[in-house]
Amino acid sequence: MNDEQQVLEESRERFIAQWGALGTQWGINRTMAQIHALLMTAVDPLSTDEVMEALQISRGNAHTNLKELVAWGLLRIVVRKGERREYFEAEKDVWKIFRIVARERKRREIEPALDVLHQCAAESEGMKSAPGREYHRQIRELEEFVHFASQVADKIGLLQHGTAVKLAAKLVG
Template sequence: MSAEAETLKQAREDFVTQWGALGTQWGINRTMAQIHALLMTAMDPLTTDEVMEELRISRGNAHTNLKELVAWGLVRIVAKKGERKEFFEAEKDVWQIFSIVTRERKRREIDPAMALLAKCSESTVDMKSAEGKAFHDQIRQLEEFIGFASKVADKVSRMKHGFAVQIAAKLLG
C-alpha cells in the first residue's frame, strides 16, 4: 500500500470514529453515525457485508442502522444491474445532510417537547397561586422561545445553501 493510500485510510478511519462520536450529539447512535460517515466518504455504494467488515459490527447492527439511515433520508438503496445484494450510498451534499438532520431532530425531539409544553401551559393557565402562575409563565416563555427557534430552524433548513450563507454572513458580519 502506498504512503498516500495509507494516509487516506487512516484519515478516513479517524473521520468515521469522530463522526460516530459527533452523531451522539445529534440524537443518532454512534454506530449509525459511523455507518453514515463510512458511506459518505466511500467512492462507491457499499453492501451490508462491506459495512460490517469495515466497522467490525454484526449483521443485525448493520442492518438495523442502515434501515434507520434510509428512513431518515441520509442513505439511499442503490440497485446494481446483475446484483442481488442491496447497495447503500449516503447523501453527500452537506446542506442536504444539515436539512435532513434538522428535520428529523425536530420531529423526534422538538415536536414532542412542544406538545408537552402546550399541555403543561393549558393545564396551568387558570392557576391562582403565586407558584402556579410562576410555573405557567415559565412554561409559556419556554414554549414561545422553543417555538420561535423551531420556526427559524425550519426556515433556514428550507433555504438554498447560498442564500442561507449570505444571510448568516450579514448576521455575523
C-alpha cells in the same frame, strides 16, 4: 503513491472511528455515525456485507443502522442491474445533510417539548393563586420561545443553500 494510499486509508479510518465516537454526543449511536462516515467518504456504494467487513460488525447491527440512515434520508439504496443485493450510497451535499439532521432533531427534541409545554400551559390557564399564576407565566414563556424556535427551524429548512449562506454571511459580518 503507494505511500499516499496508506496515509489515506489511515486518515479515513481515524475519521470513521472519531465520527463514531462523536455520534454518542449527538444522541445517535456509534455504529450509525460510523456507517455514515464510512459512506460519506466512500467512492462507490457499499453492500451490507462490505459495511460489516469494513467496520467489523454483525449483520443485524449493520442492517438496522443502514435502514435507520435510509429512513433519515442520509443514505439512498442503489440497485445495480443484474444484481440482487442492495447497495447504499450517502448523501454528500453538506447543506442537504444539515437540513436532514435539523429536521430530525426538531422532530425528536423540539416537538415533544412543545407538546409538554402546551399541555401544562393549558392546565394552568387562568389560575388565581400566586404560585399558580407564576407557574403559568414561566411555562408560557418557555412555550412561546420553543414555538418560535420551531418556526425559525422550519423556515431555515426551506431555504436554498445560497440564500442561507448569504443570510448567515450577513450575520457573521
